[in-house]
Amino acid sequence: MKEDDKNPKQPNPENPYKTLDLKLTKVKDWAAGIPAVQASISDLIEDKTVARGGKALFKMNQMGGFDCPSCAWPDPDDERSPLGEYCENGVKALAEEATTKKVTPEFFKENSVYALSQLTDYEIGKKGRLTDPLYLPKNGTHYEAISWDAAFQKIADSLNELDSPNEAIFYTSGRTSNEASFLYQLFAKEFGTNNMPDCSNMCHETSGTALRPTIGIGKGTVKLEDFYDTDLIVIIGQNPGTNAPRMMSALEKGKKNGAKIIAINPLPEAGLMGFKNPQEIKGIIGNPVKLADLYLPVKINGDMALLKALEMLLLDYEKKNPGKILDQQFIHEKTTGFEAYLKQFDNYNFDQFVEESGVPKEAIQQAAEMLAFKNRIIVCWGMGITQQHNGVDLVKEILNILLLKGSIGKAGAGVCPVRGHSNVQGNRTMLIDEKPTQEQLDRLQNYFGFNPPREKGYDVVHAIKAMHNEKAKVLFCMGGNFLSATPDTTYTTEALRKLNLTVSVSTKLNRTHLIHGKESLILPTLSRSDMDIVNGELQIITTENSMGVVQDSKGVLKAVSDNLINETQIVCRMAMATLGDKSVVDWNKYHNDYDAVRDAIEQCIPGFENYNVRARQKGGFYLPNAARDGKFNTKQFGDRVPFTLTTTPVNQLAADEYLMATTRTHDQFNTTIYGLDDRYRGIKNERRVIFMNEKDIEKEGFKNGDKVDLFNYDDGIERIAPLFIIVAYPIPEKNTVTYFPETNVLVSVNNVVKESNMPASKYVKIKIKKHEESIYERIKS
Template identity: 75%
Template sequence: MKEEKSIEEIKSEIKHFPDAENPYKLLDLKLTPVEKWAAGVPAVIAAISDLFEEKTVIRGTRALFKMNQFGGFDCPSCAWPDPDDERSPLGEYCENGAKALAEEATTKRVTPEFFAKNSVYDLAKMNDYQIGKLGRLTDPMYLPKGGTHYQKISWDDAFKKIAEHLNKLDSPNEAAFYTSGRTSNEASFVYQLFAKEFGTNNMPDCSNMCHETSGTALIPVIGIGKGTVKLEDFDNADVVVIIGQNPGTNAPRMMSALEKTKNNGGKIIAINPLPEAGLMGFHNPQQLNGVIGHGVKLADLYLPVKINGDMALLKALERLLLEMEAKFPGQVLDMDFISEKTMGFEAFAEQFENPSYHIDALARECGVRREDLEEAASMLAFKKKIIVCWGMGLTQQPNGVDMIREIVNILLLKGSIGIKGGGVCSVRGNSNVQGNRTMLINEKPTEAQLDRLQEYFGFQVPRAHGYDVVRAIKAIHEGKIKFMFCMGGNFLSATPDTTYTANAMRKLELLVCVSTKLNRGHLIHGKEAIILPTYGRSDKDIVNGEVQIVTAENSMGVVQHSKGMLDAVSDNLINETQIACRMAMETLKDRSVVDWQRYHDSYDAVRDDIEQCIPGFENFNVRVREKGGFYLPNRARDEQYFVPQLGGKAPFTLTELPVNSLEADEFMMATTRTHDQFNTTIYGLDDRYRGIKNERRVIFMNQKDIDSLGFKAGDKVDLYNFDDGIERVAPLFVIVSYQIPEKNTMTYFPETNVLVSVNNVVKDSNMPASKYVKIQIKQHDPAVYKKVDEMLIQGEIDS
């Protein structure tokens, strides 16, 4: 029986386990001018300075010239595609890619001796930036029950402990297997295969937090959960619409594609609450005009939409297009395409008879002037080659699925899907997040996918859907999941409701993390914890004396190979594919029907079986070694063939206009990245384009809102959320006056993930709605820290 502790005893022990958050400490905020353009010489300087900081100038520079090149290795950062034809000899990478490579190629090391000197509690006193800058992990580490320090463990003993925990579970469904988007196709395939042979579909992954909404929205309306454009389509587009996405920070190489759009006479419409530098202008550091000239203006029209006003804006554009078609029959809408390739147009058009869809009402809802909406519609009206791009600014809103389907509605009106220079473009994050899903990393695989695996391998695959990220967090809290294996990533910092999630993670019997570097997710652990160090994308992955290739799929469906070229920082690293295989062999032993040793010894063998199990990978080992790789099938793009169940047609979708209301003391908050981070990885403490230097705990507010609350820029405040009747608090933020719609605010994640309720999710996709959080803003009270401690204490009592 568990020995009950008094609250007083737990309070006395609070110092023995770390906070779930970055330390609540302000640095020295400096404000600089907000940039009007992105990239240029400052980006080059920033990239080079990171190589010096990581003490890897020669090693790192040599690697940069191989990154994203034919025969080189894939960038470990975003999933923006490489050119199919020729690639720049000066470098096919951006500032953030260079920063990611610098941290991967660093010569700094986190050794067992380091862990012996530093307790988990002491490490947690560091902020995420400091933790990430410690260096590469060198050896497997184990934290025993009740332990204060990680200690070295052999690989054999690590796998034995993992197998012991897995085999003593009452059900396979008491285990969960998380995947980061950087995992290769080969590792992803064997990882999901092990989970299924073990007996569970509990495979939450990073898609559940970034683009699950995109796939959920697209499959029922165009028949595929991916985009329908190639990189070359940007060269031919008449109009590119960028909505809820910031290319300058999240996919900087995208700006080169947008530059080609502009150079070829195309126009760009930017829709975003903030006027981001990467939407406004681009100085290409590889061209003279980008170094000493004025660069290129990107957005021809910027629409400053309110948070979650996107739906009203999209409906306004549709109404205007329908009205223009009535004036110019057959010139605005593609009626032949609508008749032959779609269904439901009449009902779609009839909805605009609703008075709430009057253009002035929609303009008020979205916060954009009627004149600007009319200009946007005019830019679209007589053009057909239209690309619409979006990011997490849409996918993390509660009605994100509906908004993406509304984007598809517009493109169906114009006949702009499946043509050269037109289509949908979901701008993905991590470098193989799309490939993970193709490799069946999915908590709800289809029956056809399961049938094929069962037929080929001969074991009974689990059929019940598993847990996604949000459901997994709740299941851990409820004691339904007792073991969690994380193949990369930083689960704690990426997820919502940080205190709730942290208190859940502490209930796990064992948490295992495969990682290249230390992160806060290793410091908020289960009763036992293991860290398994692995190769980065740039490292030589040597199997049986030969450097291996791995493969990844970019955000436009190209599968290409990647071959590391740096000597690893330690002789005691194991690649992810072999980690999954050794876990399988040790756990399943003789009851497995899969030849795990064959996969362990040969990535070609893995690819041979991928070819047998997943459509589109015919002759995989040969085609992936060809220059530039190959495109996966995409009938929506290649044939204008959409939903098979509808005879290849695409249905128009009827969506609802959301009701967005705030109390007088409430504000809408959306979380965002700084320019000095990628997802949860913090490269630095500056947000150069937004004029923020040496601080992350800031809240961007409209000056009128600052005045209405009686504050001034620079004041310190605490942020509160009260969803579900629970008080959540993020203490100590500095107000920054910024160009943002009234009653809207912006903050950085993961610092404000604590305010995102685990129940605040996107309809249908069940993703955290981190771009739609109602908050109250109060003057900073030092006593707020006591509230945070009480939340941690309550979590300790519960566990």
């Protein structure tokens, strides 16, 4: 043990404040191709799993294989590429799962929590797979091995000592299977709380909040095959080249069949411009396929002005071409509120919208022409929309355009929120939700025989505040990296440290294990690619993709440790230890039989009839989606979809203020950092960068490559992200982009999306000042 490790020190809540040797390379105007193949191979080599991981790749996303642990983009319903139905990000995710590197109890004897906190998130994540349950005692400096029985007893004691079940919080990441998710929420409810925040609260809560009361379902309405046969695809606030690379194959296929594509984003992203399909010979040696026919460089939060400008032009075209632009029959038969919607345009100024959007008038007119004379339109969006402070209104305004065109509820048309984590949509279907409906709770009560709590629980933002105000005492994290995923890092760190106990179910080490409650447990679990053997039989689990397909997943790799437990059994053993004889649920049955879990799901959640049979069908099955079939059903509007009246925000900035949006590099997935490059944006070996417009750099007296400190002053609090390097980039003036989690510290816990209460990480007001070494003392104070 090192001398410094003998006394407890507060671990670093953030990545170390240090810059590396930044190298700027050529910004790409196309994605994938040979570089993607090379990067994939290098990751397998780095994680020492070329043979083991390479073998597993041929089973990833294949029928009868296992579901990719990365994004939730759907697999083709019919044929799947024999070369590999995966992307570069999928290979990176698998490499870290299949790695032969291990983090054993001996590792923690040699490394204190404080020493590990001095590492970057990238270095922490590359240590390898966790092999044994670990415990950090009160005032302890090192994690130590603990038996599974002792770990579950500690959890049970901590939960049963609470004054109220609502002092416990049960967080969920998106990778958890349907079976484990269902049991997890069942345990929380039988324990007595709906405090079930999840990663949806930080990515697509906005989408569900907007869609559920308008079209009757909080999900997208398109299938993958709709991309192959459509007229127009609009991609707004999303970067498929990095966030959902397999989506580009669908875009390519749609282009070949005649579709046009409009890309809307503050940054010109390589994946929206061109694509070399690495699964085809011509994609490796040939020229890239041009994807976007039109790129609209919208300002941060200029989206609403842009959408309304497009609507004004569509309405004008309709006046000049009566009955040829708008789908008047659809509007008459399927919608409500059209007259009130039309009236708002009497007070609008087109030129003002153009200015507020930041998009040249000619480009907006060109986009409107593409929309006007197309009938089947798909609109895709990501967190560039959902993490704006007016994100719910933005989704509703997107829907308004589709309603004008009758472009929903028919083939080749509809809404497509592009989900992130592999089963984040399935988690919500399995009732991982802090606000379950009374109908959902009634079905659980009727089947299991206990009355679940009826009051709304905490979402992520409310959970952080509850921990900070000491209204919560225990945080259980089913996967994920809670600290690095959430906003307001300093505030969240203070909240976590006030807890009595933090528990993390994980496959690898992450920063949340180092920023903990008074006591902490790490429970290692199987990954998606690991063989899950129960009572001598290889099990299947199920997941739901972005388009509502439920399919089975079966691991193929021998686990790196014999002391790992699957998530389903972790939940069951926690339940048995905590609830004991008070429980009316047969947790032991579910512990030993996944089919029994699916039988229970079938009885409690509509759409899962004959679940065990259909889950094993080739390609799985689609869940019901009435809006996809043109049938809409909402409590307020019945079988009609409302046109929504929204307002256009006034984005006022002081002379020295900028708008900042956080994003991720091509070398990361959510909070998992695979490497230090952002190949498509020309960044190598660095993450602490801020992209700025050249005019802004010159105006501030800076130059490309200068080091600066970033400040936010929301709520009257000074938040500081020190030591960033300026990189000149084609981005609208007064707009900046940085990577998360490095700038999560600047996102106030109170800077949220209206209605959905999501962190508004794409709308952060900042000030930029020349870097000073004295800044570190201000941070400490």
